Amino acid sequence: MGLVNIIKEIGHTEVFYAPKAGRFCKGLALLWATMASVQIMGFISVDTFLPYIGLCLVSILYCLCDGSVQFKGRYVFLYLVFLFNVLVLPIEPCFNSKLRFVQFLIVTLACSACISSARAIIFRRYVFRYALMYICILSIGSFFAFFLGVNYMQVGTQLGLAEYSSNGGTFGGLVNHSMTLGPISMISALAFYVIYQNNNSKIFIVLFFLSAMSAVMAASRSALLGVAVAILFSLFL
Known part of the structure; x- marks a missing residue:
């Protein structure tokens, strides 16, 4: 099975479906x-956060x-609870809690189900589709x-195989932090697992393994636990 055929087959699966x-x-x-994906890519050093927030506003x-x-x-209600906490609780100024709340509000309004309409649902479906493609590429790429x-972890530590046993938590691969690589690798692994359930091609088990190993390399126990729980849930419930 050629690479182009694999990509086409993945694009037509239920996981990547969009109306x-x-x-x-x-x-x-x-x-x-x-x-959104650029924010976590370790090999891109350009600050794109403000354009990203502007794009979120356009999307809203x-x-x-x-x-x-x-x-x-x-x-x-969730937003009101967060706002109450930001305004009332004695949060240290160094955390910039008010600014972070505004940023959180803008991003989640753009991508969450808070705004419900036919257009919003279709738009978010495509956002999910494209973001998942980026996640899978970053996860598998980080394995190799x-x-x-190659390690773009922001601490600047370049690890070899011999050093990894005592420094596992500092491997980010193509991502700017190991604590980001772990969760996205879990999402990628679950995506390929679901695809394999509906399509018994062995290539998807290989891609599942590569994604799961990226979570192992990131030393993310919670990500691995999440993969295990999700698989057990799909098998027995």
């Missing part, structure tokens, strides 16, 4: 997912420009990066 949408919706979702406006917009009450001695 029909216009070019603007697809383009905005691809740009949003790209900018796009989702709101629909005739049947609704706001989910549980999300609004380990053996090539």
